[in-house]
Amino acid sequence: MKIKYTLPIVFVVALVIIEKENNIISRVSDKVALKQTPQNPLQSSGFSTILLKQNGSLTSPSRMKSAFTLMKRRLENYSVHQEVMTRGKKHILLLATTRTGSSFVGEFFNQQGNDMFYLFEPLWHVERMLTLENGGTNATAAAKAYRDVLQQLFLCDFSLLESFIDPLPVDHITNALFRRASSSSLCENSVCSPFIKGVFEPYHCRTRRCGPLNLTMASESCLKKEHRAIKSVRVRQLETLRPLAEDPRLDVKFIQLVRDPRAVLASRMVAFAAKYRNWKQWAMDGEVPIDDDGVKNLKGNCDNIRMSAEIGLRQPLWLGRRYMLVRYEDIARFPMRKAKEMYRFTGIPFTPRVKSWILRNTQASKGASGVYSTQKKSSEQVEKWRFTLPFKIAQAVQKVCGQTLKLFGYKFVSSEEMLTNKSISLIEDKVFNFL
């Protein structure tokens, strides 16, 4: 009698496992075909056949047990093989929102050296064009465009991006690429065509001047690099990038950079003063209208960031271990440690050049602000917002972004005194990734 009730349940479990196995096989076989690595041990496993023999009915518990054991061993073999297969080109996508320190963190990869092709905010062109064309209101269309452009760029194909550059490049030549000088890769010899006086404005690429950018040259240079990294503050939902994670030609690693939404708002109120005029008024009034579009926007941003992180941390099958969450506050306080962790996660060598860049740019002697200061000073800088953001505004952020604060380990403040009491840290120690 008992077996009648237990068998169907076992069967469901087996089907789920078979489904997973098939997913792995399809991904693995794609990679194998492309990279010509030794034959995948799972492909000829025959595991499904053993289980589903005789028209879907199971033979005997002992057969099944041995089938499981076999599959377990083959999965172990698979992970060894996977390591071998992915020891190649890496594609890093640094996902953030504005005022979270993403330019600074992007430099960790820009400074890697000759193996890295780094692009700074290429989606700026896409957002701008879509906004000009239709007011930028169609989030679905934007997400699709972002995804397709990123996918092409990771493959060193600039053609779709080109169609968004204004004015449209002629013969793949442009003088309008946004922040070209922020990508070392777009300033090096192979991509720096001679600057001819009077024809174009020169690009000031750090210490040198280059002529207009030849995107064919950029693409050729990109193809020669071992790894590619792109920083973007424009992607709203991690899930929209699923096709990148599943693309067998890519080995994508997503790094999501987050920051305390209260600090982000404080920073935006300064950096984008005109856009955040209402918030200044509310700060003075001591009253925040929760139904205002500005507040709804803030809530929307917080929700997007949180939902992306929730998916990333849940590690669904399509994503696996391709996701890492990093808090700005941790980077500001422990830049070297966090940079090493990020490099370990991506599987790219942490070069002496990155190390020395971090050392140089986190010295107090530079006298700079923000994350460009020593650890102790950084800790102070990280919490500076607590003395500029009015308590009422902090409360409003806590109200609409509460779940986001909780997920990332940012403590709520219950009074003005708590907000401005330096001996109370608002950053909980939190480990998000098992590296």
Ligand SMILES: *[C@@H]1O[C@H](CO)[C@@H](O)[C@H](O)[C@H]1NC(C)=O
């Ligand atoms: C499977 O089912 C088909 C059709 O019902 C039948 O002809 C066949 O003999 C079955 N095979 C086994 C191994 O039971």
Ligand SMILES: *[C@@H]1O[C@H](CO)[C@@H](O)[C@H](O)[C@H]1NC(C)=O
């Ligand atoms: C695992 O791989 C080794 C070496 O390639 C092979 O000899 C062995 O049969 C494999 N084991 C299984 C269970 O596939």
Ligand SMILES: *[C@@H]1O[C@H](CO)[C@@H](O)[C@H](O)[C@H]1NC(C)=O
């Ligand atoms: C938004 O874009 C999607 C995808 O391109 C399209 O299917 C949809 O009709 C658009 N919606 C609006 C309101 O324009």
Ligand SMILES: *[C@@H]1O[C@H](CO)[C@@H](O)[C@H](O)[C@H]1NC(C)=O
């Ligand atoms: C751009 O670079 C490509 C590849 O190096 C070259 O063939 C082409 O002539 C260049 N275009 C111009 C206008 O210089």
Ligand SMILES: *[C@@H]1O[C@H](CO)[C@@H](O)[C@H](O)[C@H]1NC(C)=O
């Ligand atoms: C700040 O917090 C600490 C620790 O909770 C407390 O001992 C201290 O009295 C507080 N200071 C002020 C000024 O409220």
